[in-house]
Amino acid sequence: MDSYQQLLIALRRINKATDIGAKRLAKDTGLTTPQLHTLQAVSDATSLTVGEVARAINLTLATTTSIINGLERKGLLDKHRDVSDKRRVIVSSTIAGNKLIQDAPKTLQDLLERRFGELETWEQSFVLAALQRVAMLLDAADIDAAPLLHTGAIERIGDNSTGNAVDNVYPAQAAGSK
Amino acid sequence: MDSYQQLLIALRRINKATDIGAKRLAKDTGLTTPQLHTLQAVSDATSLTVGEVARAINLTLATTTSIINGLERKGLLDKHRDVSDKRRVIVSSTIAGNKLIQDAPKTLQDLLERRFGELETWEQSFVLAALQRVAMLLDAADIDAAPLLHTGAIERIGDNSTGNAVDNVYPAQAAGSK
DNA sequence: ATATATTGATTTGATTATCGAATTAATAAT
DNA sequence: ATTATTAATTCGATAATCAAATCAATATAT
Numbered sequence: 001m002d003s004y005q006q007l008l009i010a011l012r013r014i015n016k017a018t019d020i021g022a023k024r025l026a027k028d029t030g031l032t033t034p035q036l037h038t039l040q041a042v043s044d045a046t047s048l049t050v051g052e053v054a055r056a057i058n059l060t061l062a063t064t065t066s067i068i069n070g071l072e073r074k075g076l077l078d079k080h081r082d083v084s085d086k087r088r089v090i091v092s093s094t095i096a097g098n099k100l101i102q103d104a105p106k107t108l109q110d111l112l113e114r115r116f117g118e119l120e121t122w123e124q125s126f127v128l129a130a131l132q133r134v135a136m137l138l139d140a141a142d143i144d145a146a147p148l149l150h151t152g153a154i155e156r157i158g159d160n161s162t163g164n165a166v167d168n169v170y171p172a173q174a175a176g177s178k
Numbered sequence: 179m180d181s182y183q184q185l186l187i188a189l190r191r192i193n194k195a196t197d198i199g200a201k202r203l204a205k206d207t208g209l210t211t212p213q214l215h216t217l218q219a220v221s222d223a224t225s226l227t228v229g230e231v232a233r234a235i236n237l238t239l240a241t242t243t244s245i246i247n248g249l250e251r252k253g254l255l256d257k258h259r260d261v262s263d264k265r266r267v268i269v270s271s272t273i274a275g276n277k278l279i280q281d282a283p284k285t286l287q288d289l290l291e292r293r294f295g296e297l298e299t300w301e302q303s304f305v306l307a308a309l310q311r312v313a314m315l316l317d318a319a320d321i322d323a324a325p326l327l328h329t330g331a332i333e334r335i336g337d338n339s340t341g342n343a344v345d346n347v348y349p350a351q352a353a354g355s356k
Numbered sequence: 357a358t359a360t361a362t363t364g365a366t367t368t369g370a371t372t373a374t375c376g377a378a379t380t381a382a383t384a385a386t
Numbered sequence: 387a388t389t390a391t392t393a394a395t396t397c398g399a400t401a402a403t404c405a406a407a408t409c410a411a412t413a414t415a416t
Binding site for chain 4: 227244263264265266
């Protein structure tokens with residue numbers, strides 16, 4: 001087997017492990033996987049527009065809106081309109097949302113950190129440099145090419161009946177039913 | 179920023195790139211992402227039991243059954259009972275299923291292969307060794323630890339109304355409605 | 357400035373994913 | 387023979403996901 005094949009296998013293992021990790025964490029925290037990823041993205045960035053969140057988690061705006069509403073209902077995210085451009089809606093993490101991310105049992109991450117920390121300094125640089133190289137190889141395609149690699153699994157969103165807060169989302173026609 | 183943080187960032191980039199790749203490919207082939215992963219897993223292995231598929235794609239048996247049924251309806255997978263242990267159902271890829279995987283536009287993979295191939299031999303070994311090390315660090319946790327890393331997105335399954343073939347799935351009670 | 361196009365987000369409607377719990381059948385253990 | 391375990395399916399409920407239609411705000415063109 002050539003080294004490229006081995007590279008793919010290693011990538012799949014990595015993807016699968018992180019996927020398993022994400023699912024466990026989601027379950028532990030009582031969120032779904034897409035909700036967890038969304039909250040994570042917002043929490044990392046402090047505040048993002050809905051569109052930015054969608055790009056970060058790689059889902060459509062429709063889906064993202066729905067996930068965000070779910071998290072808002074749970075009190076983990078807040079939304080408000082951008083004042084300078086009223087088309088935009090800014091999403092930010094609540095205290096509870098940040099706390100949830102902070103307190104989440106990051107088992108995989110801890111383990112990785114511990115083990116990575118156990119490596120000699122030179123080896124750390126070595127591993128890091130290689131990973132960054134791989135990321136670059138893949139990233140270039142990112143914007144415009146794509147497909148396959150992943151052997152792990154994937155995800156989804158949710159309900160929408162009750163609250164689309166943000167004051168009144170479309171102020172101009174408040175509650176008109178079409 | 180310490181090198182561990184950079185490691186996480188690199189991993190996220192890798193995960194995101196492969197996620198985007200998988201989604202594009204799924205779309206190109208007219209499958210959903212979980213369907214693609216499932217078909218891929220079965221096609222790689224030639225034949226697997228439903229439980230093995232579930233483990234490979236990291237979903238529950240219930241979900242896996244449903245996805246497999248969808249692929250069966252599309253004529254991409256076949257099912258049949260294991261003769262030596264009739265609890266087991268063996269899933270295998272049809273010609274159409276294999277062809278779909280074969281013919282799939284593996285843009286990301288091609289690009290990665292090309293670029294990886296462009297590296298000097300010593301550098302290939304270097305990158306590969308590092309990736310395998312990371313995979314090991316994560317894998318150990320795999321079975322029993324977990325959480326977070328993934329910044330990409332995830333996936334799902336399908337309908338179940340019409341055909342659950344496999345001759346008659348439960349021969350003993352053929353078509354009784356409970 | 358008015359009409360036209362573009363952008364950002366939401367809603368709607370339809371499909372698929374996903375899981376837990378209950379069920380069914382087959383095999384294994386006592 | 388009972389009893390337990392294992393493998394897969396079904397059912398019911400919820401969440402995810404997207405495309406298309408809609409709505410409002412901003413940008414661009416005429």
